[in-house]
Amino acid sequence: MQLKSVNLFNFVAMEILDGKLVAQSVKQGLKAQTQQLIAAGKRAPHLVAILVGSDGASETYVASKIKNCEEIGYKSSLVRLETIVEETELMKIIEQFNNDDAVDGILVQLPLPKHIDEQKIINLINPSKDVDGFSPVSVGRMVLGMPSFIPATPYGIMLMLEYYKIPTSGKRAVVIGRSNIVGRPMSILLSQANSYGNCTVTVCHSRSENIESICLDADIIVVALGIPGFLKSSMVKAGAVVIDVGITRVADTTKKSGFAIKGDVDFDNVSPKCSHISPVPGGVGLMTIAALLKNTFNAYQQRNLS
Numbered sequence: 076m077q078l079k080s081v082n083l084f085n086f087v088a089m090e091i092l093d094g095k096l097v098a099q100s101v102k103q104g105l106k107a108q109t110q111q112l113i114a115a116g117k118r119a120p121h122l123v124a125i126l127v128g129s130d131g132a133s134e135t136y137v138a139s140k141i142k143n144c145e146e147i148g149y150k151s152s153l154v155r156l157e158t159i160v161e162e163t164e165l166m167k168i169i170e171q172f173n174n175d176d177a178v179d180g181i182l183v184q185l186p187l188p189k190h191i192d193e194q195k196i197i198n199l200i201n202p203s204k205d206v207d208g209f210s211p212v213s214v215g216r217m218v219l220g221m222p223s224f225i226p227a228t229p230y231g232i233m234l235m236l237e238y239y240k241i242p243t244s245g246k247r248a249v250v251i252g253r254s255n256i257v258g259r260p261m262s263i264l265l266s267q268a269n270s271y272g273n274c275t276v277t278v279c280h281s282r283s284e285n286i287e288s289i290c291l292d293a294d295i296i297v298v299a300l301g302i303p304g305f306l307k308s309s310m311v312k313a314g315a316v317v318i319d320v321g322i323t324r325v326a327d328t329t330k331k332s333g334f335a336i337k338g339d340v341d342f343d344n345v346s347p348k349c350s351h352i353s354p355v356p357g358g359v360g361l362m363t364i365a366a367l368l369k370n371t372f373n374a375y376q377q378r379n380l381s
């Protein structure tokens with residue numbers, strides 16, 4: 076999908092950053108590489124997803140991760156545990172997969188129930204199988220600019236910037252949100268001396284003052300707050316690139332599911348001002364899965380080299 080529209084007030088041609096298109100291109104490459112492995116008599120990459128409890132959004136994300144693995148020929152395993160599972164039981168299961176040579180990637184879907192220490196669980200995942208890139212080893216390596224697993228959402232956004240050849244060097248980027256999963260790693264990647272980095276980055280969060288004027292200065296805005304419609308047109312300068320990471324479920328009786336997915340950007344009013352904007356749905360969400368699949372392939376390759 077290459078939608079372009081022209082805003083007659085500021086003459087900015089707007090291009091939609093099409094997550095479906097970019098994810099498809101990444102997945103096609105991975106599928107072809109997987110087919111080559113199979114043709115050479117090797118096994119396919121294997122991702123294990125662990126889901127604790129039955130949170131609706133987590134169920135949807137994990138189901139989609141598994142389905143995408145199947146689509147490109149990976150092996151996948153889903154381990155479902157009850158909300159009341161003991162932390163020690165979950166730790167034992169992770170240890171089993173850590174020691175299983177036929178498993179390349181392990182992900183534990185977050186959030187976990189309150190009685191489980193999330194960081195303790197993440198710390199336990201073998202760094203060579205940490206395809207979410209959340210472990211201290213992966214984060215440390217990423218910050219140092221060493222080869223590492225990069226958290227899937229920021230990695231997916233970088234792949235999207237690359238696909239659309241969006242210039243980043245010397246640009247002012249604002250990342251709204253400082254989570255370990257999205258905002259923090261995103262700010263690091265955009266500032267690094269890499270292709271599709273070299274930005275001057277400002278991180279905004281719940282205590283930031285004057286977010287509107289900070290955003291108005293930005294060439295690139297990444298919003299990862301989880302507040303539907305947070306980014307208004309008054310906060311965006313003409314020609315900015317806007318990346319919407321929000322995926323909040325909002326009640327909607329017109330939908331069969333009973334909810335609609337809303338992004339953090341007031342799309343209808345912001346999009347006419349942008350040079351590029353990612354929609355919700357159809358934007359970053361699909362890239363997150365493509366990036367996870369890429370991390371899983373890299374894990375497979377590295378583990379089979381050593």
Ligand code: GUN
Binds near residue numbers: 182183184
């Ligand atoms: N919860 C929200 N995003 C993610 C993600 O990328 N990985 C995992 N494991 N849990 C999440």
